[in-house]
Amino acid sequence: MTAVDHSDTGCCVLTPPGTGAIAVIRLQGPDALKLIRHFVHHRQTDLPIELDPHNDRTLRYGQFCVDREVVDDVLVCARPDEEHCCVAEINAHGGLRVVERILAALQGQGAKVLTESGPACSAWPARSVIEAEALACLSKAQTRRAVRFLIRQYHELRPFLEELANLAADDAEAARRRLSDLAAKSKAGLILANGATVALVGPPNAGKSTLTNRLFGNTLSLECDEPGTTRDWVAEPMSLLGIPITLVDTPGIRVEGDLLEQAAIKRSLPWWGVADLRLVVLDKSAPFPDDFINACSASMGDQSLIIGNKADLESAWQDGRLPDTWGEYVVQVSAKEGAGLVELEQRIAGKFSLPSGAEDCPLFFTEQKIMQAAALANESERDWNDLPRRIHSTLIGID
Numbered sequence: 001m002t003a004v005d006h007s008d009t010g011c012c013v014l015t016p017p018g019t020g021a022i023a024v025i026r027l028q029g030p031d032a033l034k035l036i037r038h039f040v041h042h043r044q045t046d047l048p049i050e051l052d053p054h055n056d057r058t059l060r061y062g063q064f065c066v067d068r069e070v071v072d073d074v075l076v077c078a079r080p081d082e083e084h085c086c087v088a089e090i091n092a093h094g095g096l097r098v099v100e101r102i103l104a105a106l107q108g109q110g111a112k113v114l115t116e117s118g119p120a121c122s123a124w125p126a127r128s129v130i131e132a133e134a135l136a137c138l139s140k141a142q143t144r145r146a147v148r149f150l151i152r153q154y155h156e157l158r159p160f161l162e163e164l165a166n167l168a169a170d171d172a173e174a175a176r177r178r179l180s181d182l183a184a185k186s187k188a189g190l191i192l193a194n195g196a197t198v199a200l201v202g203p204p205n206a207g208k209s210t211l212t213n214r215l216f217g218n219t220l221s222l223e224c225d226e227p228g229t230t231r232d233w234v235a236e237p238m239s240l241l242g243i244p245i246t247l248v249d250t251p252g253i254r255v256e257g258d259l260l261e262q263a264a265i266k267r268s269l270p271w272w273g274v275a276d277l278r279l280v281v282l283d284k285s286a287p288f289p290d291d292f293i294n295a296c297s298a299s300m301g302d303q304s305l306i307i308g309n310k311a312d313l314e315s316a317w318q319d320g321r322l323p324d325t326w327g328e329y330v331v332q333v334s335a336k337e338g339a340g341l342v343e344l345e346q347r348i349a350g351k352f353s354l355p356s357g358a359e360d361c362p363l364f365f366t367e368q369k370i371m372q373a374a375a376l377a378n379e380s381e382r383d384w385n386d387l388p389r390r391i392h393s394t395l396i397g398i399d
């Protein structure tokens with residue numbers, strides 16, 4: 001069989017990578033139907049399945065065959081498509097090898113395998129760059145909350161920006177203010193779409209690993225009464241109130257540990273810079289951690305939340321002893337018993353400007369768009385006449 005050039009026709013897997021009950025493979029382009037006819041046959045008659053997207057959109061049952069060998073039982077359907085002329089879908093069983101073989105067979109017949117997730121692999125149309133970006137982010141969304149947020153932005157951000165462009169034609173100053181506000185609030189959108197890193201740091205034995213396990217809802221790290229238990233840092237993705245988080249447990253910081261412990265501490269220090277938020281875990285029942293505080297004061301910054309752990313035990317010191325630069329608010333928790341955890345989660349969401357429902361409004365979700373919007377909002381008055389056009393070309397990006 002000679003390969004025909006179907007390179008205007010692409011194929012991609014719509015279902016997430018991995019083994020699942022079904023896998024959906026999308027074919028898009030002028031030769032989608034030809035490829036279905038070529039590979040998918042009636043089980044009894046072995047005749048090719050003919051799809052008629054204009055008159056029949058029902059699922060048809062057949063067998064995907066390569067060189068007369070049945071690769072899988074499949075369901076296929078097709079619909080006309082403005083952008084790609086025709087779109088067909090192959091619903092196969094979700095084994096990795098089955099999907100691999102179907103893609104290889106389609107590619108062998110000249111179809112282009114679209115490996116990029118995003119608009120090309122989406123069932124929804126993208127008529128502007130901002131919609132295409134929402135779809136690209138949607139395909140990588142890590143939590144349900146992020147999915148809901150990005151679907152909302154896919155539908156609502158473009159009309160919102162179009163309205164803003166209209167406003168800019170009448171009242172550039174008002175539009176500029178709204179744009180500046182949008183750019184400032186959109187950091188929350190960035191976190192929802194891309195996730196954030198939260199590192200637990202503190203002196204040894206403060207309960208970092210116990211708190212990590214509590215927040216994670218399962219055992220990630222060893223907990224032990226022995227100071228210096230955690231050596232290599234442990235990082236795992238999770239959803240915290242729907243916010244995609246990478247949670248990082250680190251070794252306790254002290255100077256008197258052995259060589260191995262010091263090496264582990266050194267390896268964990270970059271997390272102080274990388275983390276979007278540091279949870280500084282202190283043991284309220286132990287003597288005030290002067291050494292740790294002196295060693296880390298300079299690195300604290302405002303992206304930290306101070307946690308007074310072991311609130312179930314008698315407190316050995318008052319919160320007022322912490323340096324002013326550490327922020328006055330201390331969240332009291334008992335990682336062991338779970339007290340204060342709800343408040344802690346809400347405080348973390350608050351640090352990312354993501355209390356419940358904060359994303360139910362238009363927000364950008366990429367760094368680039370936030371920067372572009374802020375730059376437009378800051379342009380000097382003589383460029384304001386051009387603001388409506390720039391909103392269309394830079395922020396919406398209409399093809």
Ligand SMILES: Nc1nc2c(ncn2[C@@H]2O[C@H](COP(=O)(O)OP(=O)(O)OP(=O)(O)O)[C@@H](O)[C@H]2O)c(=O)[nH]1
Binds near residue numbers: 204
């Ligand atoms: N009573 C009480 N004990 C706790 C609490 N949190 C942790 N602990 C205990 O404190 C000890 C140390 O806990 P870890 O979570 O291992 O402490 P860590 O900060 O990870 O310690 P390193 O890994 O050595 O830095 C363990 O015996 C825990 O059971 C708490 O809220 N209350």
Ligand SMILES: [Mg+2]
Binds near residue numbers: 210221223
């Ligand atoms: Mg630990």
